[in-house]
Amino acid sequence: ITSGEYTYDVLQRKTQEAVDYGDFTWTYRYSYYPNGQKASYTAIDGTTFSYGYDAAKNLASIVIPNEGTIEYSNYRWTRPGTVTYPGNTLRSLTYDGLLRSETIKVVNASQETLMDYRYTYDAVGNISEKATEHGPYRYEYDRVDRLTVADYPNGPGNDQINDSMAPNTFPFADDRYTYDLLGNRLTDQRQTPGVTWQYNQNNELLHSGFATYQYNENGSTTAKQDPSTGQPIQSYAYNSEERMSEVRDAEGNLVAEYYYDPFGRLLAQKRHFSGVLIQTSLAYEESGLAYRLSAEDGVAVASHSYVSTPFNANNRVLEFSADKVSGRLSASFPVGDLIGTEAIHFDSEGNVLKRIRHSSFGEFVTNGAENLHGFMGQLSDVSSGQMYNHWRFYNARIGRYSRPDPVGRKGGLNLFAYANGNPILNVDPDGLKPVATGLPKPGDPTGYIYCNSKPSETADPGIRARIPTPETDCQVLGFCTFLHEMVHGADVYWSDPVFCRRSENLGRVIGNNAERERLDSEARAHMMECECYRVFRPLVKICRYGNCDLDQEICRINRIHKPQIESGNYPPASNETAVGFLNPEKCSGSCEPITVQ
Numbered sequence: 001i002t003s004g005e006y007t008y009d010v011l012q013r014k015t016q017e018a019v020d021y022g023d024f025t026w027t028y029r030y031s032y033y034p035n036g037q038k039a040s041y042t043a044i045d046g047t048t049f050s051y052g053y054d055a056a057k058n059l060a061s062i063v064i065p066n067e068g069t070i071e072y073s074n075y076r077w078t079r080p081g082t083v084t085y086p087g088n089t090l091r092s093l094t095y096d097g098l099l100r101s102e103t104i105k106v107v108n109a110s111q112e113t114l115m116d117y118r119y120t121y122d123a124v125g126n127i128s129e130k131a132t133e134h135g136p137y138r139y140e141y142d143r144v145d146r147l148t149v150a151d152y153p154n155g156p157g158n159d160q161i162n163d164s165m166a167p168n169t170f171p172f173a174d175d176r177y178t179y180d181l182l183g184n185r186l187t188d189q190r191q192t193p194g195v196t197w198q199y200n201q202n203n204e205l206l207h208s209g210f211a212t213y214q215y216n217e218n219g220s221t222t223a224k225q226d227p228s229t230g231q232p233i234q235s236y237a238y239n240s241e242e243r244m245s246e247v248r249d250a251e252g253n254l255v256a257e258y259y260y261d262p263f264g265r266l267l268a269q270k271r272h273f274s275g276v277l278i279q280t281s282l283a284y285e286e287s288g289l290a291y292r293l294s295a296e297d298g299v300a301v302a303s304h305s306y307v308s309t310p311f312n313a314n315n316r317v318l319e320f321s322a323d324k325v326s327g328r329l330s331a332s333f334p335v336g337d338l339i340g341t342e343a344i345h346f347d348s349e350g351n352v353l354k355r356i357r358h359s360s361f362g363e364f365v366t367n368g369a370e371n372l373h374g375f376m377g378q379l380s381d382v383s384s385g386q387m388y389n390h391w392r393f394y395n396a397r398i399g400r401y402s403r404p405d406p407v408g409r410k411g412g413l414n415l416f417a418y419a420n421g422n423p424i425l426n427v428d429p430d431g432l433k434p435v436a437t438g439l440p441k442p443g444d445p446t447g448y449i450y451c452n453s454k455p456s457e458t459a460d461p462g463i464r465a466r467i468p469t470p471e472t473d474c475q476v477l478g479f480c481t482f483l484h485e486m487v488h489g490a491d492v493y494w495s496d497p498v499f500c501r502r503s504e505n506l507g508r509v510i511g512n513n514a515e516r517e518r519l520d521s522e523a524r525a526h527m528m529e530c531e532c533y534r535v536f537r538p539l540v541k542i543c544r545y546g547n548c549d550l551d552q553e554i555c556r557i558n559r560i561h562k563p564q565i566e567s568g569n570y571p572p573a574s575n576e577t578a579v580g581f582l583n584p585e586k587c588s589g590s591c592e593p594i595t596v597q
Contacts, residue, residue, distance in 0.1 A: 002267060014286055021281060028285045036568060038310040044291055051310050059309060062317060067331055067348060070317055085333050087348040101338040108350025115344050117337055127424050135168040139424055146421030150175040150360040163365040165355050171365040183414040183421050185399060203414050208398055218242050220403035242403060244393055247384045256383035266388050300324040316377060339427045340376050361423050362396030376427050391431035394418060407432050476548050480532035487525035523565050523594040530557045530591035551589060558592045565594055
């Protein structure tokens with residue numbers, strides 16, 4: 001049994017969390033600047049990592065004790081152009097006019113190129129080519145942007161398929177896919193040439209050519225069998241919340257057990273291997289995974305601790321690995337591609353410690369230490385052959401999740417598919433929904449996505465209640481509220497210009513922690529809304545726009561929301577629709593400026 005205790009300051013910001021695992025307790029601490037940005041993070045071993053920001057509130061530095069400082073500079077809007085690591089290894093990033101990644105290049109102090117990725121986009125925004133230091137990649141898509149062709153840097157005729165990591169070699173042959181109308185993979189040239197994959201009416205994969213599958217009444221995969229003999233390969237069990245709890249082998253022997261915390265995060269895994277009990281315990285700080293401890297028959301053998309940027313768990317910048325037997329401690333800096341999938345790890349002297357090659361849907365081979373992470377930081381699980389992605393396990397070989405999306409139809413037409421069939425550009429950070437066009441800006445200013453001109457569908461519940469429908473309602477109120485939301489939409493656009501492409505309603509943004517940016521966005525949105533009311537005030541006297549009291553609305557913004565924003569206490573989602581106790585006669589009728597401290 002585990003338990004957790006959390007401490008907050010007077011502004012309800014978490015300052016400490018302590019998780020009791022029974023045999024030990026892991027504690028994390030946080031501090032903040034007066035403007036609400038995170039100032040430091042103290043790990044379970046007592047090491048404190050400090051964060052610095054520039055005048056525009058962009059991350060400027062992460063101070064790492066005994067290692068040095070990671071510095072961020074040359075920002076283009078909200079994205080850094082240069083990242084400098086301890087030892088003077090530089091990561092340079094360039095962007096096109098839509099803030100899409102054009103190049104990612106890593107060069108050490110000796111001017112040796114460690115990584116060099118260059119992206120080319122087609123007319124609809126899909127990545128058509130990726131030139132790298134180890135060779136070129138080429139991609140094609142169908143009419144609904146699903147990946148159909150992936151040519152890897154493995155030489156003419158796929159004759160250099162190996163894991164040597166040498167230029168123009170690759171561990172996988174080129175990929176060719178076709179899909180049915182619901183987005184299920186029908187053919188896979190590399191793995192099952194000439195075989196059509198089979199599904200039932202629930203989009204559950206029945207036959208992939210190399211395995212057949214069974215499911216429970218909730219759609220979770222319960223068994224995998226050899227298609228030629230019908231003999232079992234693996235079986236899976238689930239807990240009451242439909243999270244994987246057991247994996248068994250072909251003979252029914254217990255291979256692994258999984259345990260979760262109340263937030264649904266994987267807390268521990270017990271593996272049974274050759275008579276040895278291997279337990280992996282995981283710990284999470286506010287930004288995400290922070291620590292991983294492995295023990296064999298109760299004796300600690302290895303640990304991995306992680307440091308992320310202060311607002312994005314999937315943006316790991318440092319990994320400490322410790323061999324508990326020899327006592328050796330090593331630090332490495334992971335760098336990934338434009339969607340955050342790690343490609344290399346290097347040390348503070350600029351030496352490459354590990355290279356990872358991925359197929360399009362996430363199969364991988366590494367030439368260094370064990371690779372613990374897959375797409376978007378997913379945890380690789382050798383017991384099940386899948387990757388843990390918070391809400392679900394993902395099977396990279398078949399490009400599908402092992403269970404349906406727990407959000408239901410909000411997760412899309414196909415509840416098993418990964419990233420809408422486009423893993424080159426889309427990501428799924430937590431197993432709930434694919435997000436278009438790569439990493440969303442950490443802590444997006446709005447906290448919500450407003451894609452398309454449908455505020456009643458895309459706004460939060462408080463706004464949705466204010467969209468007028470009867471003729472007697474104030475139509476101006478709905479119009480000005482719509483303009484308010486359009487300001488948030490503009491902020492989203494500038495954060496990630498093609499975030500809303502092909503997406504009607506993405507819901508909440510991943511990692512809504514950038515409080516200052518949220519308040520800035522609300523200040524701009526309320527000023528726009530207020531000016532809209534001010535302009536319409538004389539018109540409602542002579543035109544019929546419904547039952548309007550625009551003085552009341554202006555008063556609401558000036559007397560309630562302005563102080564909330566300026567004091568930093570503006571609620572993430574307000575359900576206020578009227579402020580009847582205010583006296584409009586005491587309001588000026590003009591829009592007062594809102595200044596975020």
